Amino acid sequence: MGKVGKQGEKTKKSGGLTRLAAEVFDKDRCSVCGACVGRCPYIVYSEGRVILQDRCTLDEGRCYDFCPMAGAKGNFEGPLGTVKQVLIARSTRSDVRKKAQYGGVVSTLVALALREGLVKEAILTSGHPEDPPYGVRVRTKAAVLDSAGSRFAAAGTVAALNEALAEPGSFPLALVGLPCQVKAAAAMRASKTRDVPFRPKRIKLLIGLFCTWALEYRSLSRYLRYMLFGERAFHYDIPPPPASVFKVFTGDGIKAFPLDEIEPMRLNACRFCDDMTSTRADVSVGSVEGLDGWNTVLIRTAEGNRLVEMAAEKKLIKIDRLPQSDLEHLKEAADLKKQRGLSAWEEKD
Ligand SMILES: Cc1cc2nc3c(=O)[nH]c(=O)nc-3n(C[C@H](O)[C@H](O)[C@H](O)COP(=O)(O)OP(=O)(O)OC[C@H]3O[C@@H](n4cnc5c(N)ncnc54)[C@H](O)[C@@H]3O)c2cc1C
Structure with missing residues (x-):
């Protein structure tokens, strides 16, 4: 039984490819987050799917450790998780807003974190809308803007994080991801793995996206x-x-x-997801109902707060208040997803 840490994170669970296959792949519950890709030679990401090319019989494999769909069944916090501050925001820059999905807050925060040296590299999701999306490693604002906008298919993004973590060096990293991807990366960050050179403490910043479901x-x-x-x-x-x-x-x-x-x-795995707002992120970002070109922003940690404050101080983003009625609505939507996810686990097991 895993230990439950801060924010309900499971900090230890173990299994191998046989267990991963039985709990996740054979039950069509893979969220295509990519957390297992690059951590086992038998697992690859191709054409928008994570594929098991072979089976192995290790009881403790690196593939199982951080799978968001294996082991844990739901978190037990409120629907929005830990939130220090809620606001709405948008980029003040036209070059960002032109490429961004909504207000460009995500691209602004990532570009700022890179420019200020808070992180040296960010893991984003890229690809032409008609092609399978995939994780990319970026270091410049131009590259951040090349990945701006939403690809609504699941993307195996965490595979690129695994690649960066496996490289020698100690450069700090950020990841932008869907709730399942953020859950995997947050579990890595909380883990005490001795798996050298995989050093997940280098994950310094997690920016989560709101997500109701992703498409296959x-x-x-x-x-x-x-x-x-x-x-x-x-x-x-x-x-x-x-x-x-x-x-x-x-x-x-x-x-x-x-x-x-x-x-x-949509992916079958999304039926089991109980997290609409990426509750494990440092800061989570979504749309604003009825207000085009703005983002809802949930600040969850001191790191997230520091970055949003810095963006506001440098006038890179404009901030406003989220009306209470919108917040209530967001809570309702998140609670609905949570209840649906928890019931799906109950039905299946
Ligand atoms: C599959 C999916 C479902 C979503 N569902 C909702 C929802 O139900 N409600 C809601 O309010 N918002 C949802 N969003 C989030 C929304 O579309 C915006 O990403 C968010 O509001 C940030 O806007 P922005 O203008 O700051 O983004 P931008 O500045 O344009 O940045 C967007 C970032 O998203 C990343 N990204 C793009 N596609 C993916 C992907 N497939 N997987 C992981 N990361 C990706 C890019 O790397 C980029 O960094 C969803 C996004 C996705 C990808």
Whole structure:
């Protein structure tokens, strides 16, 4: 039984590939976060999927340790987790806002952390909207902006973090990720692994995204190929409720598809997720209902607070108050996801 640490984090669990396969892959519960990729030669990320190429019989393998879907079943905190401060914000820079999904707060914070030397490298998610998304390692503002915007398919991003952690050197790292990816990276950061050269204490900053679900890349790609008749998509958006559409930006204008048609393409693993706001992050960022071009920001730790304050002091972001009614609504939505996730675990086991 694992020890439960700060923020309900499981700090120790053990298993090998057989256990990972039985608990996660054979039950179609892989969230494609990438935490196991690069930690075992038999596991690869390809075409938007994490694939087990072979089985091994080790009881204690490095693949199992940080899988967000293995071992633990849900956290027992409130729906939003630990929050020190809630606000709305947006970038003041047009070059950032032009490329960002909403207010560009995520790209601003990452670029600032790199510029100020708080971290030397950030793990982001990149890829043309029509191709499988993947984790990238970036060190400059230009590279941060190249990865701005949302790819709505699951991306195996943590594989790039594993690659960076396995390299010699002591450079500090940041990761931007979905709740499952942040959960894996937070478990790494909290772990006392002696697995040299994998040194997860180098993870200094976790920026979490809000997420209701992520899509399965191949299903989305098939659907859009069929629906767009060969037109190229260059940007996607799922505007906040009540819109209920998946918007695809093409050279021929914006096409809106009903969310009811898109939702069945979500990953099965997302049914089990009880975390809408990346509760293990230092700072979490999402959209603002009814306010285009702004982000909701949840500051959770001293590190997160320092970075947001620095961005505001340097006038890189403009900050405002989140109306109480919006906060209540966010709590309701997060609680709904939490209850759904916890019930899914109950049903299956
Ligand atoms: C699959 C998915 C589901 C989401 N669901 C919701 C939701 O239900 N409610 C809500 O309010 N917000 C949701 N978001 C978050 C939202 O789309 C924005 O990412 C967030 O508001 C930050 O906006 P920004 O303008 O600061 O982002 P930007 O400055 O444009 O930065 C976006 C960052 O997201 C990263 N990213 C892009 N795609 C992925 C991916 N597939 N996996 C991991 N990281 C990625 C990029 O690396 C980039 O650094 C979701 C995002 C994704 C990717």
